[in-house]
Amino acid sequence: MTVAPAAAPPDERMVTAGLTRRFLQRPELGAAVGALAVFVFFAAITDAFATPSGIANWLDAAAPLGIMAVAVALLMIGGEFDLSAGVMTATAGLVVATLATEYGLNVWLAFAVAIAVGLLVGFVNGIVVVRTGLPSFIVTLGMFLVLQGLNLGVTKVITGTVQVGGLDDADGYGSARALFATTVEIFGADVRVTVFWWIGVTALATYVLLRTRPGNWIFAVGGSAVAARGVGVPAARTKIALFMMVSTMAALVGTMQALRLTSVQANSGIGLEFEFIIAAVIGGCLLTGGFGSAVGAALGALIFGMAKQGIVFAGWDSDWFMLFLGLLLLIATLLNLYVRRRAEVMKR
Amino acid sequence: MVTTRFTKKRALIALLALPLALAACTDDDGGNDAGNEEGGGGGGSDFTFAVVTHASAGDAFWDVVQNGAEAAAEDLGIEVTYQGSGEPDEQAQLIEAAVSDEVDGIVVSLANPDAMREPLASAEEAGIPVITINSGENESASLGAITHVGQTETVAGQGAGEQLAEAGVTNLICVIHEPGNIGLEQRCEGATEGLGGTVENLQVDINDVAGAQTTIQSSLQADPSINGVLALNPAIGVAAVDAVAGAGSEAQIATFDLSGDVVSAIEDGSILFAVDQQQYLQGYVPIVLLKLYQENNNIMGGGLPVLTGPGFVTQENAATVADLAEAGTR
Numbered sequence: 001m002t003v004a005p006a007a008a009p010p011d012e013r014m015v016t017a018g019l020t021r022r023f024l025q026r027p028e029l030g031a032a033v034g035a036l037a038v039f040v041f042f043a044a045i046t047d048a049f050a051t052p053s054g055i056a057n058w059l060d061a062a063a064p065l066g067i068m069a070v071a072v073a074l075l076m077i078g079g080e081f082d083l084s085a086g087v088m089t090a091t092a093g094l095v096v097a098t099l100a101t102e103y104g105l106n107v108w109l110a111f112a113v114a115i116a117v118g119l120l121v122g123f124v125n126g127i128v129v130v131r132t133g134l135p136s137f138i139v140t141l142g143m144f145l146v147l148q149g150l151n152l153g154v155t156k157v158i159t160g161t162v163q164v165g166g167l168d169d170a171d172g173y174g175s176a177r178a179l180f181a182t183t184v185e186i187f188g189a190d191v192r193v194t195v196f197w198w199i200g201v202t203a204l205a206t207y208v209l210l211r212t213r214p215g216n217w218i219f220a221v222g223g224s225a226v227a228a229r230g231v232g233v234p235a236a237r238t239k240i241a242l243f244m245m246v247s248t249m250a251a252l253v254g255t256m257q258a259l260r261l262t263s264v265q266a267n268s269g270i271g272l273e274f275e276f277i278i279a280a281v282i283g284g285c286l287l288t289g290g291f292g293s294a295v296g297a298a299l300g301a302l303i304f305g306m307a308k309q310g311i312v313f314a315g316w317d318s319d320w321f322m323l324f325l326g327l328l329l330l331i332a333t334l335l336n337l338y339v340r341r342r343a344e345v346m347k348r
Numbered sequence: 349m350v351t352t353r354f355t356k357k358r359a360l361i362a363l364l365a366l367p368l369a370l371a372a373c374t375d376d377d378g379g380n381d382a383g384n385e386e387g388g389g390g391g392g393s394d395f396t397f398a399v400v401t402h403a404s405a406g407d408a409f410w411d412v413v414q415n416g417a418e419a420a421a422e423d424l425g426i427e428v429t430y431q432g433s434g435e436p437d438e439q440a441q442l443i444e445a446a447v448s449d450e451v452d453g454i455v456v457s458l459a460n461p462d463a464m465r466e467p468l469a470s471a472e473e474a475g476i477p478v479i480t481i482n483s484g485e486n487e488s489a490s491l492g493a494i495t496h497v498g499q500t501e502t503v504a505g506q507g508a509g510e511q512l513a514e515a516g517v518t519n520l521i522c523v524i525h526e527p528g529n530i531g532l533e534q535r536c537e538g539a540t541e542g543l544g545g546t547v548e549n550l551q552v553d554i555n556d557v558a559g560a561q562t563t564i565q566s567s568l569q570a571d572p573s574i575n576g577v578l579a580l581n582p583a584i585g586v587a588a589v590d591a592v593a594g595a596g597s598e599a600q601i602a603t604f605d606l607s608g609d610v611v612s613a614i615e616d617g618s619i620l621f622a623v624d625q626q627q628y629l630q631g632y633v634p635i636v637l638l639k640l641y642q643e644n645n646n647i648m649g650g651g652l653p654v655l656t657g658p659g660f661v662t663q664e665n666a667a668t669v670a671d672l673a674e675a676g677t678r
Binding site: 060152315 | 405
């Protein structure tokens with residue numbers, strides 16, 4: 001392993017690229033341009049969008065999505081999907097709320113249990129995918145339905161109703177809320193603390209992906225699991241760890257939502273899994289794995305959040321909401337693609 | 349090469365222009381708004397009110413609420429926006445957006461009162477009056493709303509149960525179509541009290557009415573002693589008619605709320621009656637009340653909810669309601 005490549009000509013892959021070229025090679029460049037375009041568009045046509053409280057509003061909508069999109073992006077770079085991630089947020093919220101209100105557990109303890117449930121769900125997803133070789137699309141779809149059923153069934157059995165509320169009276173609510181759900185005043189606007197979590201998670205994920213060995217493993221197993229295994233990457237462990245990371249992140253986000261709303265509905269979270277995937281793809285992740293970035297996924301979530309709230313600020317007819325949202329996302333993605341193509345041309 | 353690049357570029361430009369064009373289509377409102385704001389100094393009635401409900405777009409019941417709110421806006425010459433989302437966090441964000449937009453009043457449905465506590469507090473802080481509609485009458489005042497306009501769900505359920513008992517129903521299934529909605533659970537509880545017989549709750553999904561029909565049908569087939577179906581939504585009520593026919597069951601059907609189809613089913617006798625909460629009023633009245641509050645500081649209801657129902661539509665009065673339901677106001 002330590003043979004010196006004394007006389008060998010330098011590998012063209014190892015050549016250090018110039019700063020501009022390295023910038024243009026980034027997968028998130030297109031998403032950044034898309035995000036800027038969406039921002040300028042809504043800032044121009046509405047009054048409230050670019051005000052501090054308007055910005056706080058769409059950041060708030062983007063943050064939970066962004067945290068999950070970054071986690072899902074890592075999994076997608078690793079070549080797998082998790083369709084159970086959306087419902088998992090509700091599962092975690094229900095675990096926290098039920099344990100804290102029905103069984104009098106401290107919120108922090110309930111949170112620990114929710115994280116444990118997240119680890120377990122991710123482990124089951126991962127081990128089944130790795131052991132059977134079934135597409136993760138199918139395996140996690142099964143988990144999605146299982147969790148959906150458990151959410152409603154268990155909640156109904158324990159509480160006799162379909163929403164668990166009153167979390168704000170539980171022990172430890174105040175301190176948990178201060179960390180996970182409170183707002184911080186910046187420029188006169190109440191910015192949700194989840195926004196900072198989002199930034200932190202994105203930074204951490206970027207570091208892991210680009211600067212650590214597990215980051216290399218993730219790219220490797222997503223590019224080709226067989227080849228990765230061939231060069232000694234622990235492919236199975238990497239994938240299982242990714243699934244566990246996604247479910248655990250879902251548990252974190254679910255807890256944040258529960259603390260913020262002080263109640264959880266048994267049917268929430270359904271459909272969110274696609275928003276996570278959409279945000280990751282807008283941000284430059286390939287559906288086939290092996291390529292993508294955490295910053296890109298965060299920007300994808302930002303585009304999604306801005307478009308969602310921007311339509312509201314613009315006062316467009318709500319009957320057409322999904323059409324507007326779909327078109328905006330398509331345009332942002334096309335712009336992303338266009339920028340990336342141009343960048344590739346300029347690179348040569 | 350040049351031509352392909354050119355067309356590609358043009359396609360991109362066309363796509364970019366599309367939302368602008370769409371925005372322009374809906375810009376009539378925006379134009380009005382701007383005009384209103386200019387006149388805002390002198391006149392007193394250039395208000396913008398935001399209606400934020402827990403219903404996703406395309407729900408027949410909430411469409412009537414929206415029609416009511418928009419009709420009130422037109423009659424009063426003011427601006428009303430209507431938004432909705434079934435996810436509590438999204439509904440909360442829609443309220444926050446209305447607060448950021450500095451509207452003059454907010455109308456909100458309280459399917460999940462706890463989740464609305466925080467955004468409504470920021471509305472209160474911003475001095476924006478709030479009226480709650482539909483479910484959540486018990487929490488309305490504690491969330492700082494000036495009035496609640498709706499129907500008491502338990503009482504309405506009880507009434508439905510009594511009517512069904514009169515029609516000879518002893519074993520009823522109560523079809524819940526939105527698993528997270530507390531108001532629906534209360535209706536079924538009320539029906540249980542009113543009926544005095546066996547009531548089994550059945551979960552279906554309003555986003556999959558065909559699936560709901562098969563679920564109802566199989567539970568009728570599984571237990572032939574079921575002789576009544578109580579639907580809590582007009583689309584589910586109509587699905588129940590097909591399910592009863594498909595199962596070869598003799599069960600009698602009642603439903604909450606009206607649609608054109610439900611009224612004709614009542615006319616031909618396949619649905620016994622509909623509990624009508626006259627939701628058009630839940631759209632129309634709050635807009636009037638908010639205007640009165642803003643202009644004249646009037647508050648209606650005296651701390652008690654303003655009730656819009658329950659009324660019962662049966663074979664006798666169905667014909668008069670039929671045309672109105674078709675027009676989307678009943």
